[in-house]
Amino acid sequence: MTRIRTLMLELSLVLALPPVANATQWPTQSAPIPRIFQIAVAEGESLHVTIQGEGAPVVLLPGLLGSAYSYRRVTSALIESGFQTVVIEPLGLGNASRPSRADYSLTAQSDRVATAMGRLGIRQAIVVAHAVGASIALRLAYRHPDLVRGIVSLDGGPAEAAATPGFRRAMRFAPWVKMLGGIRLVRRELRKEMIAGSADTSWVTDEVIAGYTSGQATDLDGTLRAYLQMAGAREPERLAPNLHRIACPVRLLVGTAPHNGGIGRAEVLRLRAELPDFSIEEIAGAGHFLQEERPDVVSLAVQLVAHRAVAARP
16 A cells, blocks of 8 residues: 555656656757866865756766766756756766875765855755765765755665676786776777667667766776775675665666666665665666666656655655
């Protein structure tokens, strides 16, 4: 009965919401001019922030391969729906700084995001996070609950390390990347990852690959050093024992098409068991890169979580 009531509530919310542009029909008018900042969060450490639109804030955190560019389609839909989008690129990713000696743990990254939000005066934001960015968002929610109104996770779970075992193995070859082709090699391997992680691969174009790797291309050495630091980072505390402390609604979007990467079944079960307010939506015909394949669904999920957060308030 509880599940039926939940489905009825979500259906009523969907019917009450304004229409959202679908993945192939985006508004033709010019998007708001982005405001771009480098926000210092500590000595030698700065995060790259891109803000567009006006309204209730939505903070977007990319995964290891992402940046503000990777959310371009989602931000367009959210702005049209009346939100302000704030893409925060964590240390070492996108166009953020890449200090060779820094704490690249997910816990430290969540605290840096909190510092950046504080500098911007952002509170009670919906946080959208892709892949390992979801683990940063979950940590942010229990360590700084006043900043997070709700979470939309894009195929990301409660990771306990900044890098997967596969990522760590790949980092063993980092010293030879420049010798073997430099940024061309990075782009070639990224294309393979994107194709393997997607159901509809038509979005994987040369222009998109260049957009995703623009930050790495400007400082490949710094990127590799930062990735090596991430691969060896140690967390000061585990996330799993703290999941029950996250009071805000968390909605997980998962593509049903077979794809590389993404959240595992055990992680889904852990979120379902530990989070007080958790829901999951399976997206047919999509893979790991939901922000590219189904930005309309991501935008709608933000609206549902925002309504849910209001309904859940005492």
